[in-house]
Amino acid sequence: MRNESMAKTDTFPARFMEKLLMGMPLSEYVRTLITPFNVIAAVILSAGIPLIVLRFTRGLAYITHASNEYPWSILLGWGLFSGVPLSATGYIMATAVYIFGFKKYHPLVRLGVLTGFMGYLFAVIYLLIDIGRPWRIYYPMAVSFGPTSVLFLVAWHVALYLTVQLLEFSPAILEWLNSRRVRKWAVMITVAMTVAGVILSTLHQSALGALFLLAPGKVHPLWYSGFLPVFFFISSIYAGFVMVIAVSTVLSRFMRNRADRDFLESLDTLTVGLGKGACVVMFVYFALKLIGVAHDDNWNLLATPYGYWFLVEIFLFVLVPGFVVTRGVKRNCARIVRIGAFYALAGVILNRLNVSLITFNWNVPGHLHHLVPPGKEVVVVLAIATLHIILFRWIVNRMPVLAEHPDYMEEK
Amino acid sequence: MTNSRKRTPAEETPEGSVYGGKEERMEEKKGISRRDCLKALTVVGCTTLAGSAVEAHAYKKFSGWPGRYGMLADTTECVGCRSCEAACNKANRLPKPEVPFDEKSVFEEKRRPTSSAYTVVNRYSIPEKPGTPVYRKVQCNHCNEPACASACPVRAYTKTPEGAVLYNQDLCFGCRYCMVACPFSAPAYDYESALEPRIVKCTMCHERVKQGGIPACAGACPVEAIKFGKREDLVNLARERIRRHPDRYVDHLYGEHEVGGTSWLYLSGVPFDRLDFPSDLPDTPLVEQTKGFLSAVPLVLVLWPAFLGMAYAANRNKEDDQ
Secondary structure, three states: OHHHHHHHOOOHHHHHHHHHOOOOOHHHHHHHOOOHHHHHHHHHHHHHHHHHHHHHHHOHHHOOOOOOOOOOOHHHHHHOOOHHHHOOHHHHHHHHHHHOOOHHHHHHHHHHHHHHHHHHHHHHHHHHHHOOOHHHOOHHHHOOOOOOOHHHHHHHHHHHHHHHHHHHHHHHHHHHOOOHHHHHHHHHOHHHHHHHHHHHHHHHHHHHHHHHHHOOOOEOOOOOOOOHHHHHHHHHHHHHHHHHHHHHHHHHHHOHHHOOHHHHHHHHHHHHHHHHHHHHHHHHHHHHHHHHHHHOOOHHHHHOHHHHHHHHHHHHHHHHHHHHHHHHHHOOOHHHHHHHHHHHHHHHHHHHHHHHHHOEOOOOOOHHHHOOOOHHHHHHHHHHHHHHHHHHHHHHHHOOOOOOOHHHHHHO | OOOOOOOOOOOOOHHHHHHHHHHHHHHHHHOOOHHHHHHHHHHHHHHHHHOHHHHHHOOOOOOOOOOOEEEEEEOOOOOOOOHHHHHHHHHOOOOOOOOOOOOOHHHHOOOOOEOOEOOEEEEEOOOOOOOOOEEEEEOOOOEOOOHHHHHOOOOOEEEOOOOOEEEOOOOOOOOOHHHHHOOOOOOEEOOOOOOOOOEEOOOOOHHHHHOOOOOHHHHHOOOOOEEEEEHHHHHHHHHHHHHHOOOOOOOOOEOOOHHHOEOEEEEOOOOHHHHOOOOOOOOOOOHHHHHHHHHHHHHHHHHHHHHHHHHHHHHHHHHHHO
16 A cells, blocks of 8 residues: 555655645646635635734734723633533543443544544634733743642643644544554554543533632622532533534535545434433533522522523523434434534533623623624634634545545554 | 631731631531532542641631731722822823823713723712712722632732732733632733733832832822721721711721732721622632632542543443453
8 A cells, every 4th residue: 555655656745745735736726725615714814814913913902892891802702611612522522432432433533533622722722812922821831830720720721631632633644644653652542542631621621610710799690600610511511412413414514525434324323322412411401500590599580681691591592402402312313403403502602601701790880782792803703713614624624534544444 | 609708807816817717617617518528528538648747738727917018998088189099100100191180070980990000089979968979999909818819820929928919920921810800800901012911900019118118099198098007907997987986987897808808998988889899709718719629620630530441441341241
């Protein structure tokens, strides 16, 4: 096998170019890039990237609404607080397959790990734009330690987990590069990395909630709870399930040619299976949220405007999607499960925005008018999300994510 | 909210703090909260791992530097002249304000400290007392156990033995978690700065105090509405004033117990929430809210590999049987 490819392209740069251009001549490759999606992406990026540059010449005030009262804006509310639970896919899928032995989900493991890795990578990118002096981002790791801070924990865990996920995904990269020997090493550490991934995920998914424990007077009491870390962790579990359903749905539609038969044929069954896991966790989470209200005896707050909003969140965006997914599972219908999955995802995002933005500083006069982000910030977020999709697509197009690499089948 | 509203002893001698600490711990035992349970579990875990030497320090208590300074602001005396704002601006070499310090129109809106003003004074009209507005000075309160300092992932904040909470911009990377954590929303951030944004807040004129001076605002107040001194003495002074003039003051010394006590203390003739003082704060330092979570971290680190290893082994075992 290796000899054949050596004969075709003998120098390393030539071989590498072939990998990058997916075996097409440059002109043909460029032609394939002109698609409606890419045109829209180009428009968004040409508006967004200059704004990101301007953030580093005119300050954060130029692109965000962030103020002394509201230090964190939609950049973090979306990029970090919503992005990280949606990236729970990596630890959920790897644990299911490698630790608990649900082997039939193997076709979805790499997709889960890649979605997780990319989610964390871009969470860090949002962060680098938001923090004041991004070149000091390693300070908590090397220069000055603040172990009383939950954010110190988050910083360490995100850095470690990003590394762990890169290692977890590395077999796919190494298969793409035909690096058989290194790949063997990378595969050997799978179980250890999976365990490390679960530990780190448990801790920092919950830590993102624990961050707000320090602001009891600021987060609305219905969302502020001693259980915040538990809420964040448990909801990240079902977020992981439904995100895998959502991403696989989109990819099986738009990148069908990159998937192998095994993936496409098993996808409906696996979707229903994931839905089963998701709906159980969603009902558990719903119960926990009620326990949270009972624990702090906040029932009387439910009859206030924020209380109605809380009920909308836990009924319309947790319980109802839970029922939709359950119905799909009962009728063994992947389509209904998928609809429920997208619906549930919206619920996870809504919860994170509620805690980090919508109810944060709820008692500050004129609170709600701060909430609509300025156009520039929306464009920046769209631009980063577009880059996210482009890089994701670039990887799926080249590396064996939705398909087994034919050369490595026997080692499954 | 899960926190019980316990009073920490207001002012303690070194000997007194020992007794205070014990008494408080006895109280805590009455109801074991989840946090205490986690704490206890951690202690058990740590002692098992590291031997009993750890036990002696497990409940180490520090109730603040002895003899630290504080400030007492009497809102019933303040006349809203903004001399403190001007003095602060001059002493800290801050940029010249857009509106001069003798201008009263600034009172038309509620202001807050910004990246160019460590302190501001706001005016509140009280419907029961028409014609006699109440003025409130706002700045960093220099907490006994500052939430900003416990929030900082790079330890850019220091609580000095003199009482001031100081910020070091050479360590800060601009995450702004301190601003999220501060119960008084005191720290301001330089959002306009592209490459060197920093946190800006009152320093309680730390350098002047160390050289034997007093903070600029206290020195500038023409009616002595701001007093500087040992925090312990100020608490006694304020309590004495409340005792002598029950008709003038509400029976609440703001900052004595809030979030574990602050260096700045306030007297008022109207309930403090009418002057926008946060009224829903626990009396324990805010760092207590995250302690339970942080002490669960080592448990997860140690127990998860064991649980997952068991699941893995059980699963392998099942496969072998088949």
